[in-house]
Structures are given as structure tokens and as C-alpha cells.
Amino acid sequence: MGKESFVEQIADIEKDFPQWYTDVVLKTELVDYGPVKGTMVIRPYGYAIWENIQAELDARFKATGHKNAYFPLLIPMNYFTKEAEHVEGFAPEVAVVTHAGGEELAEPLAIRPTSETIFGSMYSKWLQSYRDLPIKINQWCNVMRWEKTTRPFLRTSEFLWQEGHTAHATEEEAREETMQMLGVYKEFAENVLAIPVICGRKTEKEKFAGAVATYGMEAMMKDGKSLQAGTSHFLGQNFAKAFDIKFLDKDGVQKYAYTSSWGVSTRLIGALIMAHGDGRGLVLPPKVAPVQVVIVPIAAKKGGVVEVCEEIKQKLQKMSIRVEFDNTDASPGWKFNEWEMKGVPLRIEIGPRDIENGKAMIFRRDTLQKESYDLSTLTQTVQELLSAVQKDMLEAARVRRDGKIIYAQNLNGILNGVESGNFVKAGWCGCRECEDKIKAETAATARVFAEGETAEKCAVCGGKAEHVVIFARAY
Amino acid sequence: MGKESFVEQIADIEKDFPQWYTDVVLKTELVDYGPVKGTMVIRPYGYAIWENIQAELDARFKATGHKNAYFPLLIPMNYFTKEAEHVEGFAPEVAVVTHAGGEELAEPLAIRPTSETIFGSMYSKWLQSYRDLPIKINQWCNVMRWEKTTRPFLRTSEFLWQEGHTAHATEEEAREETMQMLGVYKEFAENVLAIPVICGRKTEKEKFAGAVATYGMEAMMKDGKSLQAGTSHFLGQNFAKAFDIKFLDKDGVQKYAYTSSWGVSTRLIGALIMAHGDGRGLVLPPKVAPVQVVIVPIAAKKGGVVEVCEEIKQKLQKMSIRVEFDNTDASPGWKFNEWEMKGVPLRIEIGPRDIENGKAMIFRRDTLQKESYDLSTLTQTVQELLSAVQKDMLEAARVRRDGKIIYAQNLNGILNGVESGNFVKAGWCGCRECEDKIKAETAATARVFAEGETAEKCAVCGGKAEHVVIFARAY
Numbered sequence: 008m009g010k011e012s013f014v015e016q017i018a019d020i021e022k023d024f025p026q027w028y029t030d031v032v033l034k035t036e037l038v039d040y041g042p043v044k045g046t047m048v049i050r051p052y053g054y055a056i057w058e059n060i061q062a063e064l065d066a067r068f069k070a071t072g073h074k075n076a077y078f079p080l081l082i083p084m085n086y087f088t089k090e091a092e093h094v095e096g097f098a099p100e101v102a103v104v105t106h107a108g109g110e111e112l113a114e115p116l117a118i119r120p121t122s123e124t125i126f127g128s129m130y131s132k133w134l135q136s137y138r139d140l141p142i143k144i145n146q147w148c149n150v151m152r153w154e155k156t157t158r159p160f161l162r163t164s165e166f167l168w169q170e171g172h173t174a175h176a177t178e179e180e181a182r183e184e185t186m187q188m189l190g191v192y193k194e195f196a197e198n199v200l201a202i203p204v205i206c207g208r209k210t211e212k213e214k215f216a217g218a219v220a221t222y223g224m225e226a227m228m229k230d231g232k233s234l235q236a237g238t239s240h241f242l243g244q245n246f247a248k249a250f251d252i253k254f255l256d257k258d259g260v261q262k263y264a265y266t267s268s269w270g271v272s273t274r275l276i277g278a279l280i281m282a283h284g285d286g287r288g289l290v291l292p293p294k295v296a297p298v299q300v301v302i303v304p305i306a307a308k309k310g311g312v313v314e315v316c317e318e319i320k321q322k323l324q325k326m327s328i329r330v331e332f333d334n335t336d337a338s339p340g341w342k343f344n345e346w347e348m349k350g351v352p353l354r355i356e357i358g359p360r361d362i363e364n365g366k367a368m369i370f371r372r373d374t375l376q377k378e379s380y381d382l383s384t385l386t387q388t389v390q391e392l393l394s395a396v397q398k399d400m401l402e403a404a405r406v407r408r409d410g411k412i413i414y415a416q417n418l419n420g421i422l423n424g425v426e427s428g429n430f431v432k433a434g435w436c437g438c439r440e441c442e443d444k445i446k447a448e449t450a451a452t453a454r455v456f457a458e459g460e461t462a463e464k465c466a467v468c469g470g471k472a473e474h475v476v477i478f479a480r481a482y
Numbered sequence: 483m484g485k486e487s488f489v490e491q492i493a494d495i496e497k498d499f500p501q502w503y504t505d506v507v508l509k510t511e512l513v514d515y516g517p518v519k520g521t522m523v524i525r526p527y528g529y530a531i532w533e534n535i536q537a538e539l540d541a542r543f544k545a546t547g548h549k550n551a552y553f554p555l556l557i558p559m560n561y562f563t564k565e566a567e568h569v570e571g572f573a574p575e576v577a578v579v580t581h582a583g584g585e586e587l588a589e590p591l592a593i594r595p596t597s598e599t600i601f602g603s604m605y606s607k608w609l610q611s612y613r614d615l616p617i618k619i620n621q622w623c624n625v626m627r628w629e630k631t632t633r634p635f636l637r638t639s640e641f642l643w644q645e646g647h648t649a650h651a652t653e654e655e656a657r658e659e660t661m662q663m664l665g666v667y668k669e670f671a672e673n674v675l676a677i678p679v680i681c682g683r684k685t686e687k688e689k690f691a692g693a694v695a696t697y698g699m700e701a702m703m704k705d706g707k708s709l710q711a712g713t714s715h716f717l718g719q720n721f722a723k724a725f726d727i728k729f730l731d732k733d734g735v736q737k738y739a740y741t742s743s744w745g746v747s748t749r750l751i752g753a754l755i756m757a758h759g760d761g762r763g764l765v766l767p768p769k770v771a772p773v774q775v776v777i778v779p780i781a782a783k784k785g786g787v788v789e790v791c792e793e794i795k796q797k798l799q800k801m802s803i804r805v806e807f808d809n810t811d812a813s814p815g816w817k818f819n820e821w822e823m824k825g826v827p828l829r830i831e832i833g834p835r836d837i838e839n840g841k842a843m844i845f846r847r848d849t850l851q852k853e854s855y856d857l858s859t860l861t862q863t864v865q866e867l868l869s870a871v872q873k874d875m876l877e878a879a880r881v882r883r884d885g886k887i888i889y890a891q892n893l894n895g896i897l898n899g900v901e902s903g904n905f906v907k908a909g910w911c912g913c914r915e916c917e918d919k920i921k922a923e924t925a926a927t928a929r930v931f932a933e934g935e936t937a938e939k940c941a942v943c944g945g946k947a948e949h950v951v952i953f954a955r956a957y
Contacts, residue, residue, distance in 0.1 A: 041554040042561070042603055043591060051549035051619060058550065074526035075533060079516040080593075080624055080640050081577075086517070102556075102582035104593065107639075108628030109574050116518060118555075118579065118593075128517055144526060149555055149624065153583030164582075165555050 017348070020286045024230045028158075031280060031288050035349050038159040045157040045164035049273065052349070053160075055297035056276055057167065061147065063199045063294065064169065064271070067191050073143045073171060078125050080149075081116040086124040090249040093123065096216020100152040102164070118151040123217060123242070123268055126172040127250030134264065137176050137256050141184070145171040150272075160277035161234075161482050168272035174252055174264040181265035182241050188269040189222045189239040196236055200275065201292035201400035202226045202282045203408055204236060205430075205477060207455030212442055215268075219243035225454045225477065227408040228281035231428020233454050233479035236278050239269035277482070282404055283373075289350025290372050292400050293393040300330040300389055301346045305339055305358030315382075316357055319367075322386045328393070347372060352396045353389060373400050412477075417466050421478055422449040430454070430479045434462025434472030441467035451478040492823070495761050499705045503633070506755060506763050510824050513634040520632040520639035524748065527824070528635075530772035531751055532642065536622065538674045538769065539644065539746070542666050548618045548646060553600050555624075556591040561599035565724040568598065571691020575627040577639070593626040598692060598717070598743055601647040602725030609739065611730050612651050616659070620646040625747075635752035636709075636957050643747035649727055649739040656740035657716050663744040664697045664714040671711055675750065676767035676875035677701045677757045678883055679711055680905075680952060682930030687917055690743075694718035700929045700952065702883040703756035706903025708929050708954035711753050714744035752957070757879055758848075764825025765847055767875050768868040775805045775864055776821045780814050780833030790857070791832055794842075797861045803868070822847060827871045828864060848875050887952075892941050896953055897924040905929070905954045909937030909947030916942035926953040 016034060018026035032038050037053035040046070049057065065075070081104060087094040097120045104116045119125065130142055151165045160166075171188060175181040189206055196204045204224040214221035218240040226236045246252065247263040256262045283290040293299050302320055304312045316332050323330040331351075333342050339356070346354055354370040356377075361367050367385055370377045373396050380388045408430075415421045415433045424431035431451065435441060444467050446452055453476045460475035491509060493501035507513050512528035515521070524532065540550070556579060562569040572595045579591045594600065605617055622644045632638050646663060650656040664681055671679045679699040689696035693715040701711045721727065722738040731737045758765040768774050777795055779787045791807050798805040806826075808817050814831070821829055831843040831852075842860055845852040848871050855863045886904045890896045899906035906926065910916060919942050921927055928951045935950040 039604065039607070042558055042600065043554060043556050046554040046556065048554065048604055049552040051551045054551045055549070057552075074530070076526050076529045077524040077532075077642060079518060079521040079523065080626070081518050081521065083517055099584050102579050104577050105580045106590075107577035108630070115581075125517065129514065129523055132514070151555070155583070167552060 017286075017288060020229070020284070027284075028281060031284060031348075032159050035289055037276065037280075040159070043164070045154060047159045047163045047165075049167070052297055053276060056279065056291070056295050057273060059295040059297070060199070060275055061169075064191075064195055065147075067195060068145050068169075068171065071187060071191060073145045073173075075146060076144045077146055077148065078122055078129065080119055082119050082122070082125050084115050084117050086128065087117065089124065090217045090245055092245075093217035093249075097121065097152075100154065102151050102153055119148075120150055120152045121268075121270075122146070122150075122170055123172065123246050123266075124250065126268075127246045127252060127266070130172075130174050130264070130266075131251045131253070134174065134252055134254050137254055140174060140176045140254060140264065141180065142174040143171070143184075144173070145169055158277075160273055160280070166273045168270050170268060170270040173267045174247070175266070176254070176256065176262070176264065178243070178265050181243075181267050185220070185222065185239050185241040185267045185269070188267070189224065189237075192224055192237040192239065192269070192271060196224060196226065197401055199292070199294045200279055200282075201294075201397060201404060202236070202278060203401060203405040205455060205457075207458045207477070209238075209455055210442060210453045210476070212439060213453055215240045217242065217245055219245065223455050225479070226278050226282055227411065227430060227479075228278070228482065229284065229407075230281070231411055231425070231430070231479075233430065233481040234274065234278050234281065235454070235481065236275060237269070237271040240267060242266040242268060281482075283400060284350070287344075288348030290400070291350035291352060293352045293397045296350065296352050297329065298331045298346075298349070298351045299328050299393060300353045300355060301342075301351045302330065302332045302355045302357065303339055303342045303346070304334060305356055305361070307334060309359040311362055312357060312359060315362055319355065319357070319385060323389060326386060326390065328389065343370075353392055355385070355389070371396060373403070415466055416464075418445065418448060421445060421451060421466060425449055425451040425478065425480050430477050432457050432460065432475050432477055433466035434464050435474050435476045436465035436468055436470040437473035438468070441465055445478060449478070451480050453477075454479050454481065492761075492763060495704070495759070502759075503756060506759060506823075507634050510764055512751065512755075515634070518639070520629060522634045522638045522640075524642070527772055528751060531754065531766070531770050532748060534770040534772070535674070535750055536644075539670055540622075542670060543620050543644075543646065546662060546666060548620045548648075550621060551619045552621055552623065553597055553604065555594055557594050557597070557600050559590050559592050561603065562592065564599065565692045565720055567720075568692035568724075572596065572627075575629065577626050577628055594623075595625055595627045596743075596745075597621070597625075597645055598647065598721050598741075599725065601743075602721045602727055602741070605647075605649050605739070605741075606726045606728070609649065609727055609729050612732055615649060615651045615729060615739065616655065617649040618646070618659075619648070620644055633752075635748055635755070641748045643745050645743060645745040648742045649722070650741070651729070651731065651737070651739065653718070653740050656718075656742050660695075660697060660714045660716040660742045660744070663742070664699065664712075667699055667712040667714070667744070667746060671699060671701065672876055674767070674769045675754055675757075676769075676872060676879060677711070677753060678876060678880040680930060680932075682933045682952070684713075684930055685917060685928045685951070687914060688928055690715045692717065692720055694720065698930050700954070701753050701757055702886065702905060702954075703753070703957065704759065704882075705756070706886055706900070706905070706954070708905065708956040709749065709753045709756065710929070710956065711750060712744070712746040715742060717741040717743060756957075758875060759825070762819075763823030765875070766825035766827060768827045768872050771825065771827055772804065773806045773821075773824070773826045774803050774868060775828045775830060776817075776826045777805065777807045777830045777832065778814055778817045778821070779809060780831055780836070782809060784834040786837055787832060787834060790837055794830065794832070794860060798864060801861060801865065803864065818845075828867055830860070830864070846871060848878070890941055891939075893920065893923060896920060896926060896941060900924055900926040900953065900955050905952050907932050907935065907950050907952055908941035909939050910949050910951045911940035911943055911945040912948035913943070916940055920953060924953070926955050928952075929954050929956065
């Protein structure tokens with residue numbers, strides 16, 4: 008197969024979205040399959056996106072008073088049994104170390120699937136007095152959850168994430184923290200990933216194992232399915248009681264703390280791909296794109312072209328813009344395809360005639376539009392266009408999504424709605440039977456409560472509606 | 483025990499260096515013991531040092547053309563057997579996952595002790611042509627080596643590190659990479675950690691399992707023992723042959739690549755503590771100190787003191803200096819002790835009389851000297867002093883070390899030398915028997931070759947000396 012035709016190697020996004028996803032993640036070299044089933048190798052192009060995500064989030068965590076730390080990978084198995092719901096939720100997917108240093112261990116150790124238990128055990132040791140509160144610690148690490156069916160970024164046995172764990176003197180403060188971090192995630196998703204998200208509380212069935220309340224943010228992918236892009240949990244005193252996280256309060260009384268936890272993972276890279284990608288491949292928002300601008304010379308052998316390209320590259324680098332000058336031997340057309348597939352937000356094309364006219368062409372990956380701009384003010388134009396792309400991508404995603412949120416009055420309406428790729432809002436009585444029935448008959452799950460909305464009747468049983476719920480098929 | 487006396491809780495550094503180390507790491511809240519034997523929790527104050535180390539090193543790796551990626555934690559056990567020396571070196575300390583997802587695995591999986599094998603397997607898949615070379619990838623991750631005797635930062639079953647893995651078309655290029663990264667480590671150790679290091683090749687006995695040649699950098703701790711602070715390995719074609727890392731060269735011939743690997747770990751935090759610490763606790767170089775400047779008000783309740791402190795804090799923050807204003811209720815004396823134990827490079831003291839005189843006191847943690855400076859130019863003074871501390875700490879460490887490098891002509895000389903806390907240079911014939919004898923009789927090991935130095939006779943057998951070797955007891 009010739010180099011010119013490689014874009015055809017990506018499956019048609021309209022006809023086979025799952026295959027399109029697999030093709031895009033592999034062919035853009037975001038990721039590869041690891042030797043152990045269900046594992047992934049995050050390749051440099053994919054990892055650079057993760058580094059940008061980390062930098063943006065980490066700054067937000069620190070600005071809200073959190074500090075980073077690192078807790079051990081291995082957790083004694085008996086820790087999981089201390090919180091009844093937690094063990095039920097996580098024990099089935101744990102990977103277990105039974106041998107080490109050539110010997111069988113006295114007690115098997117779990118590779119962390121999440122770290123509430125080990126943070127809890129240390130907080131119990133560290134916490135003495137109300138003066139030690141709040142404790143607000145985050146960690147960036149790998150976690151492992153053994154899954155039967157895996158897909159790169161979306162569901163793999165090992166993935167990277169951050170997990171924040173906090174302890175507070177009062178319920179009110181822990182609830183505020185839970186909501187604050189949900190807000191941080193939402194602002195980040197919209198302003199950095201350019202993905203509009205719907206935030207809200209989850210049903211009992213969908214909440215985190217061990218939480219009092221779980222809040223999620225849901226993002227719509229281009230196939231109309233939902234991806235849970237982050238969660239924030241109010242844990243009440245569940246883990247405090249299980250791990251004896253107590254403090255002497257101002258009034259001289261020993262009390263249990265209230266805790267929260269919250270996390271986002273490398274799933275966000277999957278969200279970026281499926282929220283913005285198109286038939287040509289990736290479309291990356293400038294704030295996380297490893298390469299924000301690529302410069303492609305036209306007729307590079309003609310005098311002056313390379314020099315002008317090089318000069319622009321250096322000017323953009325000085326402005327802290329991530330820029331590549333693609334001066335390889337491949338044809339411009341081949342380069343266009345490659346960098347478009349890789350989702351680079353802007354492409355600058357410069358040929359001898361452009362230079363003669365004091366112009367350069369700039370191609371926008373998000374709108375597929377190409378325009379001619381003055382060379383003399385090109386760097387400023389680039390900066391303005393990067394801002395515009397960032398803003399317009401969010402707006403375009405919002406318009407796409409908002410056109411695919413519908414209401415349903417009954418089970419059939421939910422089924423039709425999700426089958427045609429919508430988020431479906433429907434009244435729900437609050438009972439588990441109705442929630443289970445919706446899942447069984449439509450393959451949709453309750454994503455989050457539509458906060459502030461009300462309905463008269465439950466779409467399943469016709470009983471009084473307690474909530475309006477957003478139902479969707481989900482990754 | 484009253485708050486004023488807590489410095490006494492640190493063991494005497496002159497009398498019991500190991501206990502001093504343990505006291506310092508725990509009481510300054512750098513680290514705590516994890517629930518599983520041999521594991522550590524890196525607490526926020528310790529992790530902030532690691533973040534500073536990471537930022538400094540990562541910029542150097544990227545400037546030398548490396549990209550970050552992430553490879554899986556779990557490695558099929560059979561990978562280790564593919565390189566004969568490698569399996570011998572690492573199999574005994576591997577932790578093994580035998581069960582996952584509620585089932586016994588068909589093949590046990592190792593938690594990576596190092597990742598040459600899994601990088602090798604992926605490079606084999608990715609590498610086709612000489613055009614794909616060099617491949618220069620680094621990863622920041624956790625690794626696990628099951629150890630019998632552990633100490634926080636120095637030797638723990640799990641630790642954090644970075645591991646660079648590169649593949650090249652020629653031996654020369656791979657050797658250049660190996661030496662370049664050793665040079666990057668040395669420059670970093672000296673200019674960032676303020677630790678002078680001796681770099682050189684290791685003996686066959688001490689080299690990395692699977693390497694052709696290992697180069698190490700050795701740092702002297704305050705007890706005269708050596709700490710291996712980083713290594714860089716030229717792997718020849720050993721892993722290329724074991725993992726079939728081949729490429730089609732320009733001449734149309736399939737060839738094996740040459741590979742290198744190199745790493746530093748959270749051990750560096752141990753090195754910082756033991757290279758610079760003193761009777762009062764930590765002494766941190768400004769470039770990695772989580773807090774570079776602490777402001778302590780004297781008689782804070784007097785008018786204007788808090789305001790002046792706050793103003794200075796804000797000015798320093800604007801200069802990107804990491805500053806804390808300690809405005810708690812504790813006494814100034816208690817605060818002095820605490821921040822000295824924590825190794826903060828500069829302390830600014832401001833009281834009502836200072837303000838009247840337009841002055842402030844600045845205490846230098848490294849020299850324990852206190853001087854009065856003009857308030858009007860204080861921020862500039864702070865910046866100059868931070869640079870001076872950074873530079874002077876390296877110089878002081880170099881003087882300390884250079885005074886404790888001696889030469890020995892025989893085994894007794896080596897024994898006496900290391901017993902009184904020196905690095906001992908001695909001639910060595912190159913045979914394993916003599917090297918083993920030195921270890922057996924002096925508890926010292928061959929650290930690195932003293933490059934460029936020559937001796938006549940082997941200090942053990944009296945035979946012709948092939949190398950001058952630096953012997954020391956080591957962490």
C-alpha cells in the first residue's frame with residue numbers, strides 16, 4: 008500500500024465507529040497493545056496528551072489546596088473486607104500477588120484498584136486533632152482492575168489516573184469538597200478538553216462501592232453514547248469507621264472524620280478521541296495537542312522556503328507554542344493526511360509563491376477550512392486561531408450534544424432515543440426494579456440525575472417520578 | 483514532651499547515623515512506613531522534593547531528544563528467561579501475580595523490577611527500518627524489587643524512578659547515548675542536588691544484569707559511605723538478540739540494534755538527606771526544597787509585623803520563590819527548630835524593631851549564619867542568597883568528600899580507610915577473587931573505576947594492576 012493512501016486504512020466513522028476508534032488509536036500511534044491481554048502501552052504521542060492533561064489538572068488541584076503524595080501499590084487483602092460495599096464492588100476485579108522474593112507470602116496482596124483503604128489506614132495513623140484537618144492529598148499513579156473485555160484508554164486492566172482523598176471535620180465541609188472537585192473537573196473538561204459535560208448525582212446502583220453519594224460527569228461521544236469522564240464521591244463516615252479515622256475535636260470529643268475521593272483517568276484520552284474525531288482521524292483541542300501547529304513547506308527545494316519555515320517555527324517556539332516543521336521528503340499531500348489524522352489543530356503551508364506575495368495558508372483541523380494570511384503578522388494570527396479553535400471546538404461539541412438530548416415518556420421512548428444515539432431524559436420513580444428494567448430492555452443505564460428538573464411520572468411503572476434521570480448507553 | 487524540645491527527638495548524627503536518618507525521614511514527614519513490610523508512603527513534603535527532581539530531570543531528558551511513554555506494570559514471567567544474565571539477576575526479587583479477576587492465571591506475571599524486557603518486546607514490534615532509529619523513550623513509574631532489609635528511600639520493595647530505554651543503529655551511537663545520559667545525571671546531581679559525584683564504569687561483578695557495561699555515579703554520604711545515585715547501561719546487542727530488535731539497514735541488510743538503559747530513583751531523596759543533613763535535621767538545596775524561604779514574625783501581635791511579612795511573602799511568590807509565612811501561634815523558637823529540621827534554606831525573621839530600623843534578619847540553614855539586611859532590597863537579597871546557598875552547598879560537600887578520598891596499597895589499608903569513613907582508591911588486578919576478598923574482609927565493594935588513574939600493583943594479590951578502583955562501603 009502506497010504512502011498516499013493510508014487514510015483509507017481508517018474505517019468509516021459513520022459505518023463502523025468501534026473499528027474507526029481502534030484504527031485511529033493504533034495508526035496515530037497513541038497506544039499499542041501490551042503483551043499481557045488487556046494491557047496497553049501508551050506511546051509518546053498518547054503520553055504527551057496525558058502530560059498536558061496532568062499539568063492542567065495538577066495546577067488546579069494545587070490552587071485548591073491539595074498536595075501530591077505517593078501511597079503503595081500493594082494493599083493487604085484484608086483491607087478490602089473492612090468496608091462491606093467496597094469489597095463487594097472491587098474484590099472480583101483485583102489482581103493478587105501471592106509470591107515474592109522466591110517465597111509464598113503469608114498474606115496475599117492486592118494491586119490497588121483504587122486506594123481509599125490504604126489512604127484510610129494512613130489517615131487513621133496521622134490524624135490526632137481537629138488542627139490536623141482538613142487533610143487534602145492527591146496521587147498520580149497506576150491502578151489495576153481485571154476486566155474481561157478491554158479497549159485501549161476506555162477499559163484496560165491497568166490504567167493511569169489521579170485519585171484525591173480528603174478528610175474533614177464536618178459533613179458539610181466534606182460535601183463542599185466533593186462538589187468543588189466536581190466543579191474543577193467540569194471547568195477542566197470544558198475549557199481544556201473542549202468537551203461539554205453534564206454533572207450530577209448517580210443512582211444507588213451506579214454509585215462508587217462504599218460511597219454515600221457519587222457525582223459523575225458525563226460526556227457525549229460522536230455515536231451518542233456516554234462516557235463517564237470523572238467522578239467525585241462523598242464517602243460520609245463509611246471509610247472513617249472502617250479504618251478508624253478519628254480526631255479529638257475542639258469540644259474535647261473524639262469524632263470520626265468525613266472523607267471524600269475523586270478521580271479522572273487516561274479514559275479522558277478516549278473521550279477526546281470520540282468527542283471530537285472525524286473521518287480523517289483525531290481532532291485535538293490546542294490545549295492538550297502534543298503538536299499545536301505543523302509547518303509544511305510546498306516545493307521546499309525552491310529558494311527561501313525552508314528558511315522562512317524555520318524562522319516561523321522559531322518565533323512560534325519562543326511564544327511557547329508546540330510546533331513541528333515537517334521537512335521530510337514525503338509529498339505535501341502525504342504530510343497533510345498524516346498530520347490531519349494526528350489531529351494537529353493548525354497547519355501552515357508555505358510555498359515560493361506565498362513568500363512572493365507575503366502570505367501563508369493556514370488550515371484549521373476542526374473546521375477543515377483553509378485561508379490565506381499575511382506573513383508579517385502570522386505568529387499573532389496563529390495565536391488567535393489557536394484560541395478560536397479551542398473555543399469553537401467546545402461550542403461545536405455543545406451544539407452537537409444539545410441536539411441529541413431528548414425526553415421520553417415511556418420505555419419505548421427511551422429505547423428509540425438511545426438507539427438513535429441520544430441522551431434520553433425520563434422520569435423515574437427511584438426504585439431499582441424500574442432502573443434494572445430500563446437497562447435490560449434498552450442497554451441504557453442511568454447516567455446522572457438531571458439536577459433541578461422534575462417530571463410527573465416514572466417512564467417505566469407510571470408511578471410518581473422522584474427524579475429526572477439522563478439515560479444513555481455508555482462506555 | 484513539650485513542643486520546644488522536639489529537636490532532641492532526633493538521634494545524635496555523630497553517634498548513631500542510621501538512627502539519625504530514620505528519625506529525620508519520619509519526623510520531617512518525608513515518608514512513613516506502609517502497611518506492607520518494606521513499602522513506604524511518600525508524604526507530601528517528600529513527594530514535593532520528588533516533583534522538583536522530576537521537573538529538573540524531565541526538562542533535561544526532553545532537551546536531549548527523549549520522549550516519555552508508559553509501558554505496562556505486568557510482564558510475562560517467560561520474558562525474563564530470554565536474557566540469561568538478566569533472569570539470574572532479577573528473578574529472585576520479583577513479586578508475582580498468580581490470580582486476577584477471581585481466577586488463577588494461565589501464566590504468572592511479574593511486577594516489573596525494571597523494564598528492559600517489555601521495552602524490548604515493543605521495540606521489536608515497532609522497529610522496521612534504519613529510518614525508525616534512534617528510538618529514545620523514557621518512563622516515570624513505580625517498580626518493585628522484593629528486599630529482605632529495607633529502609634525508606636534507600637531500599638524499599640516498591641520505589642519510584644525513571645527508566646530511559648533507547649535503540650540505535652550502531653554500537654558507537656548507543657555508547658554515546660550511555661555516556662551522554664551519565665553526563666546529564668552528573669550535571670543534575672551537582673547543579674540541582676548540590677551533590678558532587680564520581681562517575682565511572684563498574685566491575686563485571688557490580689554491573690547491571692544483562693549489560694555489556696554499566697556506568698554509575700557514586701555520592702559520598704556524611705558517614706563516608708557511598709550511595710549509588712544513578713546508573714547508565716550500554717546493553718550491546720544482548721537485549722536486541724533476546725527480543726529480536728532488528729531493522730533493515732541502509733545497505734539492505736537486517737541487523738540487530740544496540741540498546742541502552744539508564745535510571746535514577748527516589749533513592750536520590752535518601753542521598754540528599756545523608757549528603758547534606760546535620761544535627762538539626764535536613765539541609766535542602768534551594769533547587770529542590772519544597773519551601774525555599776520561611777518567614778517567621780517576631781512579636782507578631784505588634785502593629786505592622788504581619789502586614790510586612792505578608793507583603794514580602796507576596797513579592798517573593800511573584801518571583802516564583804517557594805515561600806511560607808508561618809503565622810501560627812507557636813513561639814518563634816519552636817518555629818525556628820521546626821523549619822530548621824525541615825531543611826528550609828532561608829529563614830526571614832521580622833519583628834517590630836526590625837521594621838523600625840528598615841531591616842530584617844536572614845538565617846542560612848547551610849551555614850547556620852544569621853545576618854541583618856535592608857528591608858528595601860530584601861527580595862533581591864533573598865534571590866542572591868538562594869543562589870549562594872545552592873553553590874556553597876555543592877562546594878562544601880565537595881570539600882568534605884575530597885578530604886575523605888585516600889589511597890591504599892594493601893587490604894589492610896582498604897579496611898582501615900573504609901572503617902574511618904573514606905572512599906579508598908586502590909590498584910586491582912581485575913580478577914573476581916581479589917574483588918570478593920576485599921568485600922569479605924572489609925565490607926567494601928568496588929564502586930567505580932577511577933577513570934584515567936593507574937597503579938602498579940593489585941592491593942590484594944600484588945599482581946599487575948589493571949585498574950584503579952574506588953572502594954567504599956555502600957548503601
